[in-house]
Amino acid sequence: DGNGYRFVSRMLSVPATSSNFMNVTDILTLQTILVGDSGVGKTSLLVQFDQGKFIPGSFSATVGIGFTNKVVTVDNINVKLQIWDTAGQERFRSVTHAYYRDAQALLLLYDITSKSSFDNTRAWLTEIHEYAQNDVVIMLLGNKSDMISSRMVRRDEGERLAREYGVPFMETSAKTGVNVDLVFKAVAKELKHRAAQLPNEPKFHIHEFIQTQKKESSCCSFL
Numbered sequence: 001d002g003n004g005y006r007f008v009s010r011m012l013s014v015p016a017t018s019s020n021f022m023n024v025t026d027i028l029t030l031q032t033i034l035v036g037d038s039g040v041g042k043t044s045l046l047v048q049f050d051q052g053k054f055i056p057g058s059f060s061a062t063v064g065i066g067f068t069n070k071v072v073t074v075d076n077i078n079v080k081l082q083i084w085d086t087a088g089q090e091r092f093r094s095v096t097h098a099y100y101r102d103a104q105a106l107l108l109l110y111d112i113t114s115k116s117s118f119d120n121t122r123a124w125l126t127e128i129h130e131y132a133q134n135d136v137v138i139m140l141l142g143n144k145s146d147m148i149s150s151r152m153v154r155r156d157e158g159e160r161l162a163r164e165y166g167v168p169f170m171e172t173s174a175k176t177g178v179n180v181d182l183v184f185k186a187v188a189k190e191l192k193h194r195a196a197q198l199p200n201e202p203k204f205h206i207h208e209f210i211q212t213q214k215k216e217s218s219c220c221s222f223l
């Protein structure tokens, strides 16, 4: 429909009852896109979310763009997340811009061990504002939170930047899986509530949800 949300109804061999109707027949398809500098861990985050695993030491930069479909259940509704994994390298930028427009959610990653990847989030945000929809859900993610001894960006710096951007923030680790499921769950919940708000359903607040659910690794206050 005009909102860019697609509902797919499947034929059922079992009769739909009021209790199973929403979660069996309706799939809400939502597009999410991962952006950020090359090497921040976009592909690794997606692999961890999709397959629950991390392949260490194998950095092969994404060429162009790829996608993964993953169904998550949110408030009894199956939400199909179509997650686009973009190449961080500059030379693929024009390819990936074309995908911003169709995204309902956009995850902007930096690497907590790389100050430049953090500084570059400003440039990424400028691109996002230029190419993405105005109401796109944006989340700022500081990835590689397991690499405590190499940390170059303090957690409070990430928090401050996210406040400035007016977007939710989390530190994640594609290696250990910390907060990875939560990222996608929060996105799916936010988008589901926007697309299908039931009459008596309380409003969903993504900032509060993340604040209460996220796990925080010990941060290096001496930095």
Ligand SMILES: Nc1nc2c(ncn2[C@@H]2O[C@H](COP(=O)(O)OP(=O)(O)OP(=O)(O)O)[C@@H](O)[C@H]2O)c(=O)[nH]1
Binding pocket: 036, 037, 038, 039, 040, 041, 042, 043, 044, 045, 055, 056, 057, 058, 059, 060, 061, 062, 063, 086, 087, 088, 089, 143, 144, 145, 146, 147, 172, 173, 174, 175, 176
């Ligand atoms: N320790 C640690 N290493 C990570 C983490 N996430 C990614 N890595 C490593 O960082 C390197 C780059 O990860 P990728 O997932 O390929 O990065 P990318 O952002 O997809 O890179 P491009 O495809 O070039 O844009 C790989 O060697 C990963 O193993 C993490 O959370 N912790």
